Amino acid sequence: MQIITLSEETAIHYGALWNGVDTEIAGPGTLFTTAGLISDQPGYQPNSLNFSHLTLMPAMTDCHVHLAMPYESSDSFAERVNTTLMAGVAAVREAGSRNETFFSDPRLLIANCCRAISKKGYYGSNLSKAVSSLPEALTEINRLASHGAQHLKLITSDVFSFSQYGETGPLPFTQTELTAMTELAKKLGLAVMAHASGDEAVRRCIAAGVNSIEHGYFMQEETLPELVKHDIAWVPTLTPVAVHLSNPHLSSLLSPSEKNTISRSLERQIEMVGLGGALGIRIGAGTDAGAKGVPHGSSLVGEIKLFRQAGLTGSHALKAATSDAAKICGFKNLGVIQPGNRALLLAVRGNPLMQPEILAQPEVLLLA
Numbered sequence: 284m285q286i287i288t289l290s291e292e293t294a295i296h297y298g299a300l301w302n303g304v305d306t307e308i309a310g311p312g313t314l315f316t317t318a319g320l321i322s323d324q325p326g327y328q329p330n331s332l333n334f335s336h337l338t339l340m341p342a343m344t345d346c347h348v349h350l351a352m353p354y355e356s357s358d359s360f361a362e363r364v365n366t367t368l369m370a371g372v373a374a375v376r377e378a379g380s381r382n383e384t385f386f387s388d389p390r391l392l393i394a395n396c397c398r399a400i401s402k403k404g405y406y407g408s409n410l411s412k413a414v415s416s417l418p419e420a421l422t423e424i425n426r427l428a429s430h431g432a433q434h435l436k437l438i439t440s441d442v443f444s445f446s447q448y449g450e451t452g453p454l455p456f457t458q459t460e461l462t463a464m465t466e467l468a469k470k471l472g473l474a475v476m477a478h479a480s481g482d483e484a485v486r487r488c489i490a491a492g493v494n495s496i497e498h499g500y501f502m503q504e505e506t507l508p509e510l511v512k513h514d515i516a517w518v519p520t521l522t523p524v525a526v527h528l529s530n531p532h533l534s535s536l537l538s539p540s541e542k543n544t545i546s547r548s549l550e551r552q553i554e555m556v557g558l559g560g561a562l563g564i565r566i567g568a569g570t571d572a573g574a575k576g577v578p579h580g581s582s583l584v585g586e587i588k589l590f591r592q593a594g595l596t597g598s599h600a601l602k603a604a605t606s607d608a609a610k611i612c613g614f615k616n617l618g619v620i621q622p623g624n625r626a627l628l629l630a631v632r633g634n635p636l637m638q639p640e641i642l643a644q645p646e647v648l649l650l651a
């Protein structure tokens with residue numbers, strides 16, 4: 284894998300192209316870039332790149348990562364960024380860290396929440412500031428906005444239980460609290476990503492008007508159409524659950540009954556992704572990178588493959604990590620190859636719509 288920063292004007296000759304939205308690849312052809320943007324006009328004397336043996340597609344976006352995690356690991360932020368880029372991922376949305384951090388890097392696009400908000404005494408204190416009252420939460424949201432946060436991450440439920448099938452724990456916030464926090468965030472221009480598992484948590488988030496549901500394990504089938512109706516995206520994060528079964532070390536820590544519970548919970552979630560995709564929910568690929576057993580960057584291909592397993596078509600599954608992901612994360616002019624958009628591109632060998640596994644070994648990441 285090679286990372287190339289595009290010079291001023293470049294002509295890229297490609298063998299095939301997937302533009303980030305269509306159901307098929309096209310090509311061969313030539314794409315032009317000028318000043319970091321995709322252009323339909325050649326420059327005066329463009330540099331040229333010969334990718335006639337490769338397929339060009341938008342660089343990928345991971346909708347849910349924790350760049351400060353894992354805490355116990357010795358790798359640096361720069362190493363995590365590098366691992367992310369080397370996997371063909373050029374943009375990520377941060378989902379919270381223990382200490383307030385505004386992450387930035389000259390090569391990786393990062394949408395920051397700085398720090399999530401949770402309720403004191405409930406799940407999430409390792410990713411967030413735990414507040415004890417609504418006024419404290421509102422003060423914190425104002426403060427985060429003035430510190431440059433690009434979205435708000437709310438922790439509105441626990442994680443689901445590995446021992447009791449379907450158990451998602453107590454709910455930290457009332458409807459009034461959730462609605463007030465969401466309204467203030469939106470007034471300040473922040474989209475709201477809500478960690479929510481269990482049907483009641485998801486329903487409260489929908490009523491509050493959040494922009495995306497993160498995880499959403501154990502929401503009921505009847506809740507899925509509500510996401511479509513209210514234009515709320517869903518980032519189902521299959522990977523952080525699947526790794527507990529596929530990673531030999533993590534799996535060895537579980538009892539047979541826990542393995543069974545996790546396996547049933549994952550199967551249910553995969554089925555719901557298939558149903559949600561068919562209903563037209565905007566689905567985002569988010570890996571929860573940094574969570575136990577989930578490496579930064581390379582995990583995204585696994586999430587796409589699980590989407591395929593759920594029944595999403597090749598283009599639908601890949602949109603979840605490109606054009607739909609960019610919309611969910613609030614990255615403007617990204618994720619679709621069209622004139623005027625940012626020239627963050629990935630070259631792969633083969634057809635990524637037919638063979639998602641080739642994304643595990645991308646050839647070239649082009650950065651503008």
Ligand SMILES: [Zn+2]
Nearest residue numbers: 347349378571
């Ligand atoms: Zn997370």
